[in-house]
Amino acid sequence: MSQRLKTLVVDDEPLARKGLSVRLEAFEELQLMPECPNSRTAVDVIVEEKPDLVFLDIQMPGLNGFEVLKAVKEQGGELPTVVFVTAYDEYAIKAFEVRALDYLLKPVDDDRLKECVERVIAENSSFDTEQHEKLVGLVAEVTGQNAEDLLKTLSEGGDIATNQYPDHIAIKDSGEITRVAIKDIKWIDAAGDYMCIHANDDTYILRRTMKELEKELSPQLFQRVHRSAIVNVNQVEKLCNQQNGEYHLQLKNGQQLKVSRSYKDKIKQLILGQ
Template sequence: MNRLKTLVVDDESLARKGLTIRLKEFEYLQLMPECKSSREAVEVIIEQKPDLIFLDIQMPGLNGFEVLKAVQEQGKKLPIVVFVTAYDAYAIKAFEVRALDYLLKPVDDARLADCVKRVISEHQQVKDEQQDKLISLVADVTGQDANTLLEKLAAGENIAANEYPDYIAIKDSGEITRVAVNDIKWVDAAGDYMCIHAGDETHILRRTMKELEQDLNPKLFQRVHRSAIVNVKQVEKLCNQQNGEYHLQLKNGQKLKVSRSYKYRIKQLILS
């Protein structure tokens, strides 16, 4: 068979080069020069017509879906697309429903091999089936920021309505760390960032408290203050101070102030 012209698109240098190196192991893939920006990717896809692209979703400028829309607007056919994402659980389920393939960062070798083998063995069939689905998907989500479009994808499918991610992806200095949600003890705000206290480590997450709260199961995680969320299973006791204020004491000795507006809900969860 003819080798598939393959393009890797990612604004992160290490992620881009790491994926390219591993893709070189597949003899049926003809690797093209990598694209480090979404704008460059649009030009390359239109002019050089790759057969297959590994496309990061969240990038500066255009996100992955907007890249595909820009190609469509030029009247060009879309190649086979494998999305690369740091999002877990609900977002991935939404992709699966639409039969689009994906790779979760950091990319697992076995998962990558399965993905490439399927694309190679079913090249034409995959390409034909993906066209309409990609067009529909891009039409649904273009114009939203990456976080919002993933939430919309999940909200549009009943299977994701009551599910929450097992991991939180935290991007820092070109690296992505997957933090197990069950390991999170509490979260507090630090200006425009969230401090995720998990295990014995503290991770800095560049999201708002409201956005993070939507990813956490409310039966397990509760707001105790406008700038703090606690894992209820980590609570040892609720203390009433002489001035009428309350605070929580966690199993590790950490104390968190409880706002009056959250006091009743916290009591109910602790007693349940």
């Protein structure tokens, strides 16, 4: 192999993450990247840094491993070669073997890890068409289910419902109807009896209630941060703790949104993977 494979380890458990990384250092064909401690960071790193190989934990706060890959696709990123890591030995073997996708069971066995890495290296970290289609198909089945439930359903050959949330939202204004892509919405705030939809660099006025609108937005992508505000979690840059004890979110475009105390813990878990 002429080039080492850029390799990323994603796991919210520090010991598991470090333990796997240390053992992967023994393979000179792999070039280890800084570890990812949560799912949100993983999405950004995969999209921006384009690793060749990712060891991806399935059960993580915020987004599970399947949803990490779905978010990568939604942001236009390329899917790398993926080795799923899971503790669900009852379901994982059948679920992944039927798709010819590689997996590791926790605690990871040294011999199994060696076999897995050698297989990836032998294939030169490249998908064949069939393998790629199987991974894309698996990601497409994700609907925000609990990881264990999803694996059980897959292993039993069950069907997973397709995404129940729309890709666009129709906004009527002055006799015109504008279709706004859901993924382009950065945040939403209430203005009296109206909703202000902030998408890309535009703001649209929607004559609906926050409660009605929230039902049409995937909770894996949008989170309520205040009684009058909803945010696209992919737009969040950081959660800030102010001196007065209040919290606010800073978005990638510099916009700041107040986080009410009742939503603070949920936001820390679901958005920041803490």
